[in-house]
Amino acid sequence: MRLLKMILAIVFLMTVPLLAFDFDIDDAGDLVEALSKLKVEGKGYFYYKYDVSDNNSQSNSFDFGRMYFGANYRLSNQFSIRYLTDFSQQGNTSKFKVFPKYAYVDWKIKDGLSLIMGLQGTNNWKEPENAWGYRSIYYAPLEAFGKFWEVTAMTYASHLSYLYQGNQSEDYERQKNRYRNFNEASKSGMGSSADMGVTAKYNFCDDYYANLSVINGSGYKERENDIYKNVQLRVGSHQINKRLHLSGYVELEPWSGSSLTGDRQQYMNVQWDMMASFKRNGIFSVGVDLNGKKFDGIETINAFCYSIFGNFHIFQEQLLFLARYDNYSTGIDHAEFFDYDQVWWTNGGLLILGLDYKPHKNISIIPNLQMKSYDNQEYRNKIIYIHLSFGF
Template sequence: MKRKKLLIGAIALFLGFTATAQDKADFTPSGEVNGKVFFNYHYDMTKGTEKESSFEIKRAYFGYDYNIAKGLKASITLDVDKNDGGSDYTAFLKKAQLEWKASSAVKVSLGMIGTVQFSDQESFWGYRYIMKSFNDEYGFGSSADLGIKAKFKLSDSFSANAFVINGEGYKKVQDDDGKQRVGASLIYQNKGLIAKVYGDVNSAKTTVAGGTEKDVTASALATFIGYKFSDKFRLAAEYNLLTNGTKYSKVSDNHDLEGMSFYSTYTFDKKWEVFGRYDYLTSNTLEGETEKWNLSNNGNAITAGVQYAPVKGVKMALNYQGFMKKDSASEDNSMVYVNLEFKF
């Protein structure tokens, strides 16, 4: 009996080693280069504008993904863009992350990671090469930051994210106080419906009235719902709120921003579609003031156009972009764009 048990154990151990060796043999490390460019020509019809038209490259991304082992992937992406110093093109580190699929229900990413505040909204909007999604466009959040995040599959319909990041974005990776931003999101997806709620908080010392310093906590709330009625038509709406901040990375006591965004697309076939979007941005009025603190940037934005995608990896669009300002002393913006995206 004892020998029989030993024999069975040896066979089990051998089969285990064989299965492990087979797994290793089945996996081959591999990598892939990727790139994306946003190009446009625009004509500015705003009254009094000096620069009427221009060709631009707004963004150029260059990256590499490498599958190290099963469930383990490394990614790096460079973002070529203008910097605060005015240089036309500067390469920023947009992504440098290690992604580990711990199980079928848990995935962990760390390093310079993509954030989750508006990733689903941007994907549903579908025209990042024309205009950023609301949170990104008006400074409610950043698309990447240094930190760690975990994604959890809770059920067939529900998933959640939790994260800790520096909070300054990928162009300025950490402020002097060393405090982090923490947050989470919950997403529901079922057939054509997607709904999402997101929240985060971060704090910093700020100078208030009288010249004294105090800790102020800023928070962001993002809600989103979208529905694909068919392969032809999709519609979405967002509500977003930033409290105690003039921007996601700039904590400021009692300075709030809020806004809404609505967008829709109708697809005629694989090559042609029309789209439209409406944004509304506003801010609060500070104590003792008569005008809203962000009046010069508050207003309504309209974007509408038609997209043509002749082949995989190439998209182009003719569109109108207007911004009607709440400040009566400022001219409304009115522009016509021809946008192009090509990627590999």
């Protein structure tokens, strides 16, 4: 019943744009014209997984990744509005929640220049995600690195907390401030796929583009929690009849936190991404992505990741082979504040191999193997998936 109520609410929200306009319900022409301006969209990710890891964590299950429903309504040649919901499972719990992912106005000021205002997609990993092409089975490289890094960051934060708790020495306050400082520096991880803000998009011509955003920085699932705003810049170029795509991105994330002595001090996290991809329609697509983030603070941590990915058509558009390799360097291996100058083995990697069978242009069935390796473990997490994705 709860799921049915959520679906009905989504359908209602998708039809709201039609209610904002005055047309005669008896005039079929007005209704047809209004509907012609409405584009309904949706995506769904489902999967079966079988854990075949070398340790004792073997299991299997059917599960639900996420689902998107929304609509785009063209008010005029200059203005359009878009609303998209994200229906997904929260972490490892069984709870499903609906979040508004997009809710914005797109104002086309002139040819090549538009202004996006509201809850919108961010510039951090959208282009690499499109080049990778398989968000339905795994995250874009920078987002995937963020998931990996956040687990290590929580472990390191626990270590810092353990060192100061119960310690009444002269160094107690300094250790406590170091713990608080790291928590503040790392709270946003590698960012979010959507956020509240304003974006100016400019296409210099068909081959060059630049997107400049000012956003909250807290993501679309959280409220703004400080006075600072993040600035994102994504620039790119399409060459060789749009077969080659080059793109670069940088984000400035200001924040303030405790210094070693307890005073408030301003810091600046810097995140970046560089991507190159090349494709021949109906034959193959390959790409490489380099990304990282400098977490500023009492201790500066530089995280770095590289990813290589591609797909190759085996049988026209119906069957493709896909592969990807990520290498993660968290920057925490040689963190300054460890007992006895110990070294943590916190780096790792990801390997994905799979086949993409398309019985319909909007449906994919993707059996794939995903292996995660960790420097501090002798075994690898190996999971066999069968993903089903659809879109309209």
